[in-house]
Each structure stands twice: as C-alpha cells, then as structure tokens.
Amino acid sequence: MIDFDTNKFHVNPNYRLQFEEAQQCHVLLYPEGLVKLSDTAVEILTRCQKPIHKLTLIEDLQRDYPDAETLASDVSEFLEHAAKESWLVIAED
Amino acid sequence: MKEARKLGAVQIGFSGGEPLVRKDCVELIGTANDLGFYCNLITSALPLTEKKIEECKEAGIKHIQISFQGSDKKTNAKFGGTDSFEHKLAMTKAVIDHEIPLGLNFVLHRQNIHQVTDFLMMAENLGAEFVELANTQYYAWALHNRDKLLPSQQQLVEAENATNRFRDQHKGNMNAIFVAPDYYEKRPKKCSAGWGTTFITVTPEGDVLPCQSAKIITGLEFPNVKNDSLNNIWEKSDLFNRFRGTSWMTEPCKSCPEKEQDLGGCRCQAFMLTGDAYATDPICDKSPQHDIIEKAIESAQTDKEESQPLYFRNTQNSKKLAVMEENS
Ligand code: SF4
Numbered sequence: 149m150i151d152f153d154t155n156k157f158h159v160n161p162n163y164r165l166q167f168e169e170a171q172q173c174h175v176l177l178y179p180e181g182l183v184k185l186s187d188t189a190v191e192i193l194t195r196c197q198k199p200i201h202k203l204t205l206i207e208d209l210q211r212d213y214p215d216a217e218t219l220a221s222d223v224s225e226f227l228e229h230a231a232k233e234s235w236l237v238i239a240e241d
Numbered sequence: 242m243k244e245a246r247k248l249g250a251v252q253i254g255f256s257g258g259e260p261l262v263r264k265d266c267v268e269l270i271g272t273a274n275d276l277g278f279y280c281n282l283i284t285s286a287l288p289l290t291e292k293k294i295e296e297c298k299e300a301g302i303k304h305i306q307i308s309f310q311g312s313d314k315k316t317n318a319k320f321g322g323t324d325s326f327e328h329k330l331a332m333t334k335a336v337i338d339h340e341i342p343l344g345l346n347f348v349l350h351r352q353n354i355h356q357v358t359d360f361l362m363m364a365e366n367l368g369a370e371f372v373e374l375a376n377t378q379y380y381a382w383a384l385h386n387r388d389k390l391l392p393s394q395q396q397l398v399e400a401e402n403a404t405n406r407f408r409d410q411h412k413g414n415m416n417a418i419f420v421a422p423d424y425y426e427k428r429p430k431k432c433s434a435g436w437g438t439t440f441i442t443v444t445p446e447g448d449v450l451p452c453q454s455a456k457i458i459t460g461l462e463f464p465n466v467k468n469d470s471l472n473n474i475w476e477k478s479d480l481f482n483r484f485r486g487t488s489w490m491t492e493p494c495k496s497c498p499e500k501e502q503d504l505g506g507c508r509c510q511a512f513m514l515t516g517d518a519y520a521t522d523p524i525c526d527k528s529p530q531h532d533i534i535e536k537a538i539e540s541a542q543t544d545k546e547e548s549q550p551l552y553f554r555n556t557q558n559s560k561k562l563a564v565m566e567e568n569s
Contacts, residue, residue, distance in 0.1 A: 162303055162304075162340075162341070162342050164277075164279050164303065166277055168249070168251065169247075170246075170247065170248065170249030171249060175251065177251055177252065177279035177303075178279070179279075179281065179303070179304040179342050179344065179371070180252065180281070180304070180344075181252075182251055182252070182279075
C-alpha cells in the first residue's frame with residue numbers, strides 16, 4: 149500500500165488512461181473492465197502519469213485552481229481511493 | 242480493429258482456439274495497442290516461450306489469461322489433451338515475472354472438481370492475483386460428455402466451501418472467484434451480457450458473431466467484415482438484431498416480469514437443448530422444457546463410470562465431433 153507521506157507514486161502501468169472519442173470522456177482501462185472518470189479524477193490522474201509526490205501534486209493543482217478551498221483534503225481522499233483500487237502504485241526509484 | 246475502436250470498443254481479446262498459432266499475433270497486438278485498445282490474450286500457454294512473452298509485452302499486451310484443466314500433471318494431460326503441465330506452469334510463472342497481469346482459469350467438472358484446494362494452492366505459489374474457478378459450460382465437447390462431467394449438487398457445495406475456506410485461511414492478494422454451472426440455477430444467464438449489447442466476435446475468416454459460440458445455431462447468416470462495415474453489421478444486420486432486446490421473445494419469456502433481467506437466457510443453450518433458438522433457455526424453471534435439465538442432472542448422477550468411455554479432447558476427436566455436429 150502506498151504511504152502518501154513518503155512514497156512517490158504513479159498510475160498503474162498495467163492500466164490505461166485515455167480520452168475516448170466515442171464516449172466523449174476519459175476512461176481508465178484495466179483487465180476486463182473500465183471506469184469512466186470525472187473531470188476532477190482526470191485532473192489528478194493525468195498529473196500522475198510520471199512519478200509524483202503528494203505535496204507536489206497538491207501544489208500543482210492549487211496553482212491551477214487557486215479558488216478551490218478544500219482541494220488538499222479532496223485530493224487526499226481521492227488518492228486513498230485510487231490506491232485502494234490499484235489505479236495508483238508506488239514509484240520505484 | 243479501427244472500425245471497432247470507432248464504435249467505442251476499448252477492450253480487445255485475442256482468443257481461439259489458440260491465438261498464438263497465428264504468426265502475426267504479436268503484430269496484431271501491437272496494432273491494437275497503438276489504436277488504444279486494452280489488449281488481452283487468452284491462451285493455453287502451450288506456444289508461449291520467454292521470448293514470446295517479452296515480445297507480447299513489448300507490443301503492449303496488458304493481460305494474459307491461461308487455463309488449466311487439472312492441478313497435477315496427470316489430470317491436466319487427461320483433460321487438456323496434451324502432456325503440457327510443466328511447460329504451462331513455467332510459462333505462467335514467466336508471465337508473472339514479467340509483471341503482466343495474469344488471470345488463471347481452472348476449468349471445473351466432476352472429474353477434477355475435488356482438486357479445487359490444490360489448484361488454489363498452486364495459483365498462490367505461482368503468485369497469481371486473479372483466479373477463476375469456472376465450471377465448464379455444457380457446449381460442444383462438454384455437452385457430448387455431460388453424463389461424465391456434470392458434478393452433483395453435493396460436489397458443488399463442497400468445492401464452493403473449499404474455495405471459501407481457502408479465502409479465509411489465506412488472506413493474501415489473490416482474488417478467487419467460483420463460477421457454478423448454470424444447471425443448478427433457477428434462472429439463466431444473459432447471452433454474453435445480452436445479445437448485441439456488449440460483445441462482438443470476429444473470426445479469422447472475418448465472420449462477425451454476437452458471441453463465440455453463435456455458429457452452433459443453424460439457419461443464421463453471418464455477416465463478414467470483408468463485405469460490410471462493422472458499424473453496419475452491429476447496427477443493421479439481421480443477425481445482431483435477431484435476438485437483441487426482448488421483442489423476439491416467445492412465451493413464457495414474452496409476458497414474464499423478469500425478462501429485462503436475463504433477456505430469456507442464452508440463445509445457444511436454448512438451441513442446443515431444445516432445437517429452437519427462440520425458446521426460453523431451459524435452465525429457467527419457468528421453461529416448459531426445464532425437465533431437460535432435470536433429466537440431465539439425474540442422468541449424470543446415475544452414470545456408471547464404466548458405462549461409456551469419456552470422449553477425450555484431442556485433435557482427432559475434435560474433428561470427429563465437428564463432423565457429428567454438422568450432421569446432426
Ligand atoms: S421465463 Fe424467460 S424471461 Fe422469465 S425468468 Fe425465465 S428465462 Fe427469464
């Protein structure tokens with residue numbers, strides 16, 4: 149399990165994050181299934197294609213969305229969920 | 242594949258027969274991957290080598306499914322038709338070592354269902370993450386041998402309990418699911434998630450099918466990608482519209498309150514067991530022909546091992562079986 153205080157992480161290399169023309173939305177593909185992603189999820193996950201640390205991620209997002217007040221806690225909550233679903237994995241150095 | 246992507250397909254499975262007997266299989270995987278498909282390979286693992294696995298990974302394979310017919314050399318050879326157990330094990334291990342997600346599939350029936358725990362142990366030792374213990378579906382080969390293969394209710398309960406016990410005792414990362422044969426259910430399963438709703442199968446000759454086994458239904462015409470676009474076939478062909486939704490139904494499905502839930506069951510199974518592809522799937526206990534299932538269960542239970550030899554699945558018998566089916 150990812151420790152978000154210390155580990156860098158990225159999108160599971162066995163999953164596939166992409167925009168779908170036909171469905172007009174971003175999806176995350178995994179063995180025999182997919183999830184359609186919300187706009188928020190896309191904003192977060194596209195920044196996790198390369199190894200990133202949680203603090204850097206939040207800084208990045210806060211810069212792009214200065215008005216979002218609960219951003220840090222929303223992102224933390226999403227990351228926990230994404231780790232549980234194996235959408236994110238620990239980045240090996 | 243381009244046309245399927247345009248239709249919105251995101252997953253592609255290369256299966257067979259054995260997909261790796263095609264020399265261009267890796268090339269096909271590469272193209273599919275470039276097009277944005279999530280690529281799955283369903284293989285017996287027989288033609289796999291370390292090199293092939295690396296090539297597949299390089300090409301962009303994301304998931305490999307390997308089936309086993311037994312948890313030891315002897316059972317696997319008896320039901321797999323080849324003496325392949327060690328090679329399959331080595332290749333399964335190699336797939337895991339290459340960090341390609343692996344699904345292990347154990348094909349269950351009466352003669353190996355007692356090996357459930359052994360198989361789960363084997364999967365865990367290999368480091369598999371996902372295991373499916375799936376009872377065989379009674380089509381072609383298995384239908385022909387049904388008396389010898391259909392487990393009793395008692396055996397099913399035992400196997401399911403063994404799976405649950407294993408899950409409780411080994412709280413690891415492995416996810417094991419148990420799929421019972423529908424013969425003991427009261428309601429049928431949807432035809433591959435619903436005829437013409439989710440899946441599209443294209444054979445090597447280019448024929449397009451709503452599910453992998455649809456060719457057993459006689460009297461259907463199969464459109465071909467060489468003559469028409471996949472889009473037209475999906476939307477407009479007689480084949481894909483024939484059993485789509487509920488308007489094709491006959492009684493008792495037609496006026497049944499549950500018709501949206503199971504869509505009347507599997508068309509192939511209805512055809513194989515009743516001779517009529519429009520009939521209610523006899524698995525359903527509302528079907529006037531449900532006695533076919535009851536009799537099959539009874540007959541399998543009274544089957545004496547000596548009465549008639551099991552018809553093995555090897556190349557020679559497969560050919561014979563194909564001819565028998567064509568003539569029947
Ligand atoms: S009668 Fe037909 S629709 Fe109703 S439950 Fe049975 S199979 Fe499903």
